[in-house]
Amino acid sequence: xNEFKLSILDLLKEDARxxxxxxxxxxxxxxxxxxxxxxxxxxxxVIVKYATVINWxxxxxxxxxxxxxxxxxxxxGRGFENIAERVYLYPEVKSVYLMSxxxxxxxxxxxxxxxxxxxxxxxxxxxxxxxxxTKSFFILKKYKQDGIIFEEFEDDHRLLVSP
Amino acid sequence: xxxxxxxxxxxxxxxxxxxxxQHHLAASARAIPPSGIRRFFDLVxxxxxxxxxxxxxxxxxxxxxxxxxxxxxxxxxxxKTQYTSNAGMPELREAIGQYLYNQFNVAYDPAKEVIxxxxxxxxxxxxxxxxxxxxxxxxVPEPCYISYSPITSLSGGVPVGIETFAEDQFKLTSASxxxxxxxxxxxxxxxxxxxxxxxxxxxxxxxxxxxxxxxxDLIVISDExxxxxxxxxxxxSFASLPGMKDRTILVSGFSKAFAMTGWRMGYACGxxxxxxxxxxxxxxxxMCAPIMGQVAALEALTKGGLEEKDRxxxxxxxxxxxxxxxxxxxxxxxxxxxxxxxxxxxxxxxGLTSEQFAERLLLEAKVxxxxxxxxxxxxxxxxRCCYATSVAQLTEAMERINLFLRSLx
Numbered sequence: 001x002n003e004f005k006l007s008i009l010d011l012l013k014e015d016a017r018x019x020x021x022x023x024x025x026x027x028x029x030x031x032x033x034x035x036x037x038x039x040x041x042x043x044x045x046v047i048v049k050y051a052t053v054i055n056w057x058x059x060x061x062x063x064x065x066x067x068x069x070x071x072x073x074x075x076x077g078r079g080f081e082n083i084a085e086r087v088y089l090y091p092e093v094k095s096v097y098l099m100s101x102x103x104x105x106x107x108x109x110x111x112x113x114x115x116x117x118x119x120x121x122x123x124x125x126x127x128x129x130x131x132x133x134t135k136s137f138f139i140l141k142k143y144k145q146d147g148i149i150f151e152e153f154e155d156d157h158r159l160l161v162s163p
Numbered sequence: 164x165x166x167x168x169x170x171x172x173x174x175x176x177x178x179x180x181x182x183x184x185q186h187h188l189a190a191s192a193r194a195i196p197p198s199g200i201r202r203f204f205d206l207v208x209x210x211x212x213x214x215x216x217x218x219x220x221x222x223x224x225x226x227x228x229x230x231x232x233x234x235x236x237x238x239x240x241x242x243k244t245q246y247t248s249n250a251g252m253p254e255l256r257e258a259i260g261q262y263l264y265n266q267f268n269v270a271y272d273p274a275k276e277v278i279x280x281x282x283x284x285x286x287x288x289x290x291x292x293x294x295x296x297x298x299x300x301x302x303v304p305e306p307c308y309i310s311y312s313p314i315t316s317l318s319g320g321v322p323v324g325i326e327t328f329a330e331d332q333f334k335l336t337s338a339s340x341x342x343x344x345x346x347x348x349x350x351x352x353x354x355x356x357x358x359x360x361x362x363x364x365x366x367x368x369x370x371x372x373x374x375x376x377x378x379x380d381l382i383v384i385s386d387e388x389x390x391x392x393x394x395x396x397x398x399x400s401f402a403s404l405p406g407m408k409d410r411t412i413l414v415s416g417f418s419k420a421f422a423m424t425g426w427r428m429g430y431a432c433g434x435x436x437x438x439x440x441x442x443x444x445x446x447x448x449x450m451c452a453p454i455m456g457q458v459a460a461l462e463a464l465t466k467g468g469l470e471e472k473d474r475x476x477x478x479x480x481x482x483x484x485x486x487x488x489x490x491x492x493x494x495x496x497x498x499x500x501x502x503x504x505x506x507x508x509x510x511x512x513x514g515l516t517s518e519q520f521a522e523r524l525l526l527e528a529k530v531x532x533x534x535x536x537x538x539x540x541x542x543x544x545x546x547r548c549c550y551a552t553s554v555a556q557l558t559e560a561m562e563r564i565n566l567f568l569r570s571l572x
Contacts, residue, residue: 011481015554022558025488026481160531161204161219163309163358 001046004029005037009046012038013147016050055150057142063110065094065142066117068125069135070105080104083130092120103135114138195313199537203521207531216560218548219531221358223422223504225551227459228471231421234462235455243454249446251279251430252457258464259430267390267400269408275435278442279428279452279460283388286414286431288314289441290384291350295320299349304335305539306507308358308386312539321347326540329509332498333360333541337371344375350382353401356389359538359547360507361483361500366399373404382437383411388429389503391420391472394480398502402432409434412441419503420472421463426456479504479550482557486550489561493568504551507535511544513571521546528567530560 007027011018020038024031041047056063070087074080080098087107088096095108107125111117118136126134142150185193207219226232250256256273264270271277280286287310295301297319303311305324312322325343327333335353351372355364364372376383385401402411416429429452431441445451462468483500490497490508497508510520517534524530524546535545550557 018554022485022554025485026554028484156224158217158220158222158224159204160207160215160217161200161533162221163198163200 004033005041005046008034008037009041012047012050016052053146053148055142057150061112063112064114064117065108065110065139066121067137067139068107068109068121069103069137070107070125071103071132071134072105072128073130073132074104075130083128086128087125090120090124092117191317191319194316198309200309200533203531203533203537206522207525210525212529215525215529215531216552216556216563217531218550218552218557218560219533220549220551222424223419223475223551224553225422225475227421227423227426228463228468230467230471231423231459231462234466235459238458239455243458245454247279247451247454247457249451250277250442251452252454252461255279255457255461255464256430258461259432262464263400263413263432267398267403269400269402269413269432271432272435276438277430277432278438278445279430279457280414280416280445281429281449281452282418282427283386283414283416283429284310285445285449286412286416286429286441287311287352287384287386289444290412290414290431290433290437291315291320292318292444293437293440294350294382296349298347300345300347302340302343302348302351302381303539304340304353306333306357306359306535306542306545307352307354307538309538311352311354311386320349323348324540327360327362328541329496329498329545333357333362333507334364334368335372337375340372340375344379348379348381350384351376352384352386354386354388355401356393356398356502358389358503359505359533359535359542359545360498361503361505362498363393363398363502365396366404369399369401369404373401373407376410377406381410383407385411385413387413387415389419390415392476392479392504393502394476394483395501412437417460417463420475421460421468422475423456423459423463426459428452428456428460482550482552482554485554486548486557486561489557489565490548493561493565495568504549506548506550507545508548509544510546513568515571517543517545524564524567527570528563530563530567 008023011023020035021031024034072083075082084096084105087093092109092111093107094110097106099106109117109120111120121134121136125131144150256277256279259277260271260273291314295318299320300323301315301320302323302325304327315322323343325339327335355362383401387400390398400413402408402413412431412433414431417423486506487497487499490506495508497506500506510517513520517536521532521534524532533547535542535547
């Protein structure tokens with residue numbers, strides 16, 4: 001990945017709503033070059049989606065999130081690919097990572113309440129053939145996600161005018 | 164209940180109050196004009212409007228990088244709460260010497276040529292007080308940072324403003340310096356990269372200035388507090404010019420480069436004779452810079468603070484381009500600021516004075532920016548806009564300024 005594209009990604013990861021024209025000005029580049037680079041990265045799935053980071057704890061219908069450690073048996077020739085796919089296709093599953101260490105997959109699940117998440121784990125996840133065991137951990141509070149701090153302690157405390 | 168016979172006495176007390184205490188003040192303190200920036204600050208603060216976007220600040224929008232804050236917290240936990248040596252912790256002076264050599268190619272002996280001060284401001288105060296004798300003329304290219312002239316006056320010196328112009332990108336020219344020199348000229352104050360104009364001076368541009376300094380036996384106080392914030396090529400320290408090291412007191416600090424304004428950590432470097440005189444004043448007035456600030460500053464210079472600094476500089480540069488382009492798109496002339504974090508667009512075309520423009524911009528468009536005239540000669544007709552603010556805020560501010568300009572047409 002070249003320097004130029006990395007600079008664009010650096011800006012977009014902070015604010016996905018920046019226009020190509022603004023990015024071009026900020027980087028001292030041509031708007032056409034920025035648009036072309038973005039289009040290319042969208043096509044190559046470098047840029048997968050422009051999403052919004054939401055602090056769900058401030059929304060009335062609060063959600064429950066859990067991290068599930070899954071131990072499973074890999075398949076000959078395919079490793080963990082099939083089982084990962086079977087897991088990530090469920091809409092309840094927010095993320096799936098293949099891990100080194102004591103377990104194999106780390107699965108993030110989101111549900112309306114504790115019961116919903118628990119029932120997904122026992123009915124859907126644990127029943128997959130190659131799954132040996134699961135351990136569930138419910139998230140109580142999010143402090144920071146994807147580099148963004150949820151608390152508002154970084155407000156601007158500067159004097160309005162100073163020399 | 165006040166008895167009738169006591170009333171005259173009370174009136175007498177009130178009478179002496181209304182007479183005030185002014186007559187007790189030193190003439191030099193009374194003579195200092197109130198700061199124009201302070202007046203504008205009061206105006207902005209009085210409005211209490213939450214919707215105001217401010218481009219009026221003079222400090223980074225980053226908080227001090229966490230590793231630097233953490234080092235200070237840790238040192239407090241370990242009980243580092245004592246005085247340090249007057250000139251500052253030896254390891255910090257060592258680090259400053261090394262840093263200046265690596266970054267700007269100027270070599271100072273940490274033992275004799277470096278003093279740690281309470282912000283760059285104290286360094287300027289010490290230098291002026293150590294050098295000025297009553298009647299000495301201090302040459303100050305303007306528009307510039309607001310404290311050189313008042314401190315000069317306090318020491319009995321005479322500040323001589325040298326006007327610089329937008330068509331020269333507010334650089335000091337040898338002709339205007341030469342024209343300002345009299346037999347009483349003693350010190351030239353330089354501040355590049357400049358607050359408020361963002362101007363820098365290159366090696367070639369400073370060479371003729373150095374020649375005049377040499378010929379007229381001047382001392383230079385070079386305020387290089389924005390040295391790290393340059394966007395096209397590295398900063399050139401005036402002290403690095405041939406023959407200038409001994410004639411220059413380099414004043415700088417941690418506030419701008421490392422986002423450490425509230426720590427009040429600065430330093431001054433120069434000839435041992437000058438530094439030891441400054442050290443005397445420093446030890447009698449403040450003893451030493453606070454140890455927790457010194458610990459934090461040491462962390463900034465030695466452990467990863469430099470990477471954080473580079474990241475911040477790149478971010479300023481992006482926002483600089485955005486703001487300069489924004490002003491030009493709305494039809495304001497704006498010279499390219501190559502340093503610091505200020506743009507200094509011209510508002511001459513509106514026909515308003517900078518004070519009128521800034522006040523109306525605040526009240527009608529809810530954007531605060533500092534009117535140029537507070538920075539001295541040549542500042543009238545310009546506006547200092549600090550772009551150390553989020554891209555979202557800058558974009559909104561630019562839209563508001565644009566609408567305000569259209570409303571004037």
